[in-house]
Amino acid sequence: MQRGKEHEMRPGTPEHKELFCRIFIQTHARYEPESLDWPVLGEKDLELLRALPIWDTLWQVERNAGVMVTDFGRRQKDPLIREALEVQGYEEDRHGRLIGEMVARYDLPAKSHEPDVLPTEQAFIDFGCGECIDSFIGFGVFKLARDAGFLPDSLFSIFSRVLSEEARHITFFVNWLAYEHAQRPLLAKPAHFLSAARGYYHGVRNVVNNGRLAASGSAPSLPGGDVFEGLTVTRVLGACLTENDRLMAAFDSRLLRPKLMPRIGRVALAFARLLERSSPRDERVDVKQTEEEDGRAGTESRAGEDLQHSVRP
Ligand SMILES: [Fe+2]
Numbered sequence: 001m002q003r004g005k006e007h008e009m010r011p012g013t014p015e016h017k018e019l020f021c022r023i024f025i026q027t028h029a030r031y032e033p034e035s036l037d038w039p040v041l042g043e044k045d046l047e048l049l050r051a052l053p054i055w056d057t058l059w060q061v062e063r064n065a066g067v068m069v070t071d072f073g074r075r076q077k078d079p080l081i082r083e084a085l086e087v088q089g090y091e092e093d094r095h096g097r098l099i100g101e102m103v104a105r106y107d108l109p110a111k112s113h114e115p116d117v118l119p120t121e122q123a124f125i126d127f128g129c130g131e132c133i134d135s136f137i138g139f140g141v142f143k144l145a146r147d148a149g150f151l152p153d154s155l156f157s158i159f160s161r162v163l164s165e166e167a168r169h170i171t172f173f174v175n176w177l178a179y180e181h182a183q184r185p186l187l188a189k190p191a192h193f194l195s196a197a198r199g200y201y202h203g204v205r206n207v208v209n210n211g212r213l214a215a216s217g218s219a220p221s222l223p224g225g226d227v228f229e230g231l232t233v234t235r236v237l238g239a240c241l242t243e244n245d246r247l248m249a250a251f252d253s254r255l256l257r258p259k260l261m262p263r264i265g266r267v268a269l270a271f272a273r274l275l276e277r278s279s280p281r282d283e284r285v286d287v288k289q290t291e292e293e294d295g296r297a298g299t300e301s302r303a304g305e306d307l308q309h310s311v312r313p
Pocket residue numbers: 062065091092095166
């Protein structure tokens with residue numbers, strides 16, 4: 001059940017710290033990447049998977065995060081925050097091992113080197129802000145790809161675990177950031193605020209750089225890329241917001257939620273709808289059709305998820 005902002009706990013109190021740390025630790029799922037139910041893929045799916053230009057970056061980011069978050073956690077004085085951060089570090093390391101398992105199992109063209117990120121508070125803030133941005137985009141892209149049948153659903157089931165964990169991570173992060181901000185003396189608060197601003201700036205810059213790389217044509221074309229034909233800005237933003245709301249609704253209503261990206265997403269969606277409404281009539285028909293398809297896909301997707309949840313032990 002999701003309730004309004006008035007039910008969020010005041011950041012900085014011992015009760016707030018207990019809540020966001022305990023919930024995070026208690027919702028940790030036990031599994032090992034090598035024992036997951038990996039599907040056997042056909043040549044077409046393997047070709048598609050190998051053509052995705054993401055594996056190097058994804059693998060390295062997760063490996064770096066595993067070491068950085070674990071070491072940063074070990075340096076914390078507060079035992080509860082230390083425990084929660086070590087759990088996150090373990091989960092990030094496991095994401096790295098999960099990508100490594102995929103690389104080995106499906107012979108993906110990816111390399112990774114030993115992590116070399118210093119475990120500073122700024123590194124953790126940069127990483128957390130980046131996760132808030134990347135996860136919001138990733139939620140929508142994942143939903144659209146799954147609805148389009150881009151790859152076998154059994155593979156998406158494995159990745160939905162990772163997305164659920166990322167939703168936990170960014171919820172933990174915004175609560176930790178607000179708690180730490182409230183703990184700072186008044187004169188130290190502006191510097192802490194600037195650290196977070198720097199983190200979001202770095203996150204946005206990474207997204208823009210990756211977008212430029214894709215737009216420059218240096219990214220390879222995908223063998224099954226036509227499944228995304230007909231995508232509009234409104235569909236992508238709508239999917240990001242819908243999935244974000246669905247995943248965030250699972251958390252205790254007293255916890256803070258990541259708000260920046262959903263707010264930016266809602267404003268961008270309103271603008272995109274205005275622009276699409278002002279486009280020529282035949283394009284408006286396409287938009288209307290797309291919105292109707294969105295509704296159907298969303299209903300089917302949710303029905304599928306509900307079914308999965310009902311049969312999950
Ligand atoms: Fe991760």
